[in-house]
Amino acid sequence: MASLTKKENSPYWFCCFTAPDGTRTKRSTKQTDKDKALLVCREYEKAASDAKKLVLTENQAKKVISDIKEKVLPRVEVVQKNIVERPPYTSPLLNSKIPTGPIEEKWNKHKFDLKLVNPANKRKYEVIVVGSGLAGASAAASLAELGYNVNCFCYQDSPRRAHSIAAQGGINAAKNYQNDGDSVYRLFYDTVKGGDYRSREANVYRLAQVSVNIIDQCAAQGVPFAREYGGLLANRSFGGAQVSRTFYARGQTGQQLLLGAYSALSRQIGLGKVKMHTRTELLDVVLVDGQAKGIVVRNMVTGEISRHSAHAVVLATGGYGNVFYLSTNAMGCNVTATHRAYKRGAAFANPCYTQIHPTCIPVSGDHQSKLTLMSESLRNDGRVWVPKSPSISEKIRNGELQPSNVPEAERDYYLERKYPSFGNLVPRDVASRNSKEVCDEGRGVVSSGLGVYLDFSDSINRMGEAAVRERYGNLFDMYEKITGSNAYQNPMTIYPAVHYTMGGLWVDYNLMSNVPGLFAIGEANFSDHGANRLGASALMQGLADGYFVLPYTIGEYLAESGWGDCPDIESSEFLDAEKAVRNRINKLLSIKGKRTPTSFHRELGKIMWENCGMSRNESGLKSAISKLSELREEFWGNLNVPGEKESLNQSLELAGRVSDFLEFGQLMCRDALQREESCGGHFREEHSTPEGEAKRDDENFAFVGAWEHKGDGNEPVLHKEALEYEEVKMTQRSYK
């Protein structure tokens, strides 16, 4: 039965009717008069039901519907520019709420259209922020500055230790301080292109717009950015861009930006507007009437389980790179918060998009616990090469030949050769795949065969060792500590490693997931980087979300849902969630098997790296899915976690995280399997050009793939959000 409804902010009546596929659909009648609207609505319903009875095909039905519109509406309204009509296959679950209007005006218009919470009422609201990295700390501080009461949670012993701190190279912003032709539009364009046309245009444009505010904000907090002698800010260039727009603080930009956000957060903690809960881990998200209203956490020192309720929950819990066991993420980074949210109904978007960073220190042995990244900025002055012939590489691997003795004519600077215009500064995915390719040809140069040179000798000859030390001194020192080799004298060896995950919880333009009241910001969401993130853009996105986007957009939800009492933590929803958490912990401790959590984690990582890493294929992914089922079964039958639950128990923490990674890894493989194309960080061997470059399929895969959990033991369901490019023309990326 069709019905008419009104929407706020729209003068038109909307028709609710049952679409041919059985879903309940809402479509504007474009009529302000109710009687006329009813006529249009009946026509819609009739067309849909005809389609269902197969009197008409679905496409014919759509044509009928658009004909009706043509007939009833005055011409001007029909051709109204820039109406975002969602293509037919966007799932009703995924309403992106992208504002209408030209791209330059969307965000400003949206900010005006958003509902506001009166300053005096803000203090009646409670918000939970999970995570205290760039996104979490900046969001918690900004929300508290606005007047909301914030509870912020982190697993580290201090919010200052979140893994944003390890970002080295810099942060992008479209300031055009270098007068080299940069602009908001160019940053937007580069990011969309770099993301291989798999991100949302509107979100990316907003990101580029607020990037300039971030630099202002951080400078005002006292972040000691690099300066020129005149006292103005210095810039460097970075992969994937041909302008110099990256701001930096030596090789510790992430640290300085995080300490800036941490200082803002500390100020609010001191003022009593934020209550900080350190060494506290989220173990479940609580939904009341379908809306996110709280969390269940474990105090990692005492083992105490507690329930917390709020008007909204913000997850700023980072990425899931540790599913590969070895990655550049910190030891504690985990997927538990976003995976638990997924299991409670939040759609998980593009889990297969992972970024492999090209410049990491190669693995030295089985004991390896994590990988260390050397900033991508090194590619500004270092040249990547391997010997032309595998026989020379073999001599180097056996220690019979030093790299400095390889004559120039025997060296293959393969990035400069294949991509003359970008050279060593090609995007990360391209650089990584090429390293793998030359190593697969037997031309790798470290004992494992998995490493290439990053050589600074030309730069040292050109500008002197002191200038190189000034730029990269701390990175060279770190390299020497880890490898015992001096990179001023010998070329560095590097190899790709998992570094960042572009996938994350699906969010709309307001950064809210499909679960009302549940927001995801920073690396935890999927929205801005498409299938590949450009260097120096993670810091930008984390701070954009936290300082300048979420504080506005959360107001819409809060104003709509009202400030009444937070749900009672003694309610059945909270008690049930706590019970489930306790059962899981008891289960982990009671198995008393033979294998340690780390051994499961290592095996999981190996399966993922081999089958869902730098390149993927159908049979590998299928075998990984079945292997992971077996591994999960063994985990729950043969895990060994000693100790108690009511104390600091690091084995128990790890076991919980690994159990979530085991489930999540399977979702990644499923997503990689359904995406029958190559794009950005996702490379399917079946879909490459004859030269071995990634081949996108825009006709069939220009969509966000968001997975909905359907209960343990059931297959998750894929929902699609169509991606439309109104501004940037989709082309095959070329960095040649």
Added chain:
Amino acid sequence: MGKLLNLKLRVWRQDNAEDSGRFEEYDAKGVDTDMSFLEMLDVVNEDLLEDGKEPIAFDSDCREGICGTCSMVINGTPHGGQKGTTACQLHMRQFSDGMTITIEPWRASAFPVQRDLVVNRSAFDRIQQSGGFISVRSGSVPDANATPVAKEDADLAMDAAQCIGCGACVAACKNASAMLFVAAKLSHLSLVPQGQPERERRALAMVQKMDEEGFGSCTVTGSCEAVCPKEISLDFIARMNREYGMALIRKGTV
């Protein structure tokens, strides 16, 4: 692959804050010199787990020397004594075959032990909360290039701002003084023009909080500078004393 070492470990074990604690000895056999110190402990812990024993609890996170989480005294020196290096960046090539290595937590009454090598450093956070910031709201700021900062000042501020808040300075000091930590933050913020308006308030508040938290006084032995993984200079303590003195003169007593 590097050489292999056989080592003896003497490790502090303590079940919780109330427990009195004790040293326990473990063998670490076949340790690859390419391993980091914490990877060596990972291997020892895996062996303990396989024997059904509880592993040694220790803090670590980024393992790149920047988050400041790892915190252990190795053979009497916080972070193990390699210049400018955190425990997580210390590699086993610094040790020789047959050595006995003693591993303890930070020892300071302001950093109570929570378990084994894990301590509670929230006192540092509380000092920051008392005034270690520049009060600006999100969005209410001028263009970043509207306030030039001399390169020399920005560079010196960065030298101080590199502090990772690990607490090694406190652990090394015979007085358990937190002066180097506080001096680094005060110097960073007083060297940039944005930090000027709150300069005196900040110095008074942070010093007062530091004293309340039970950190000792500074007698300028320089042990903090010697163990600091970021090599923060003792000069900043001199700068802090001047900041505090000037603040007292201008604002009166605390």
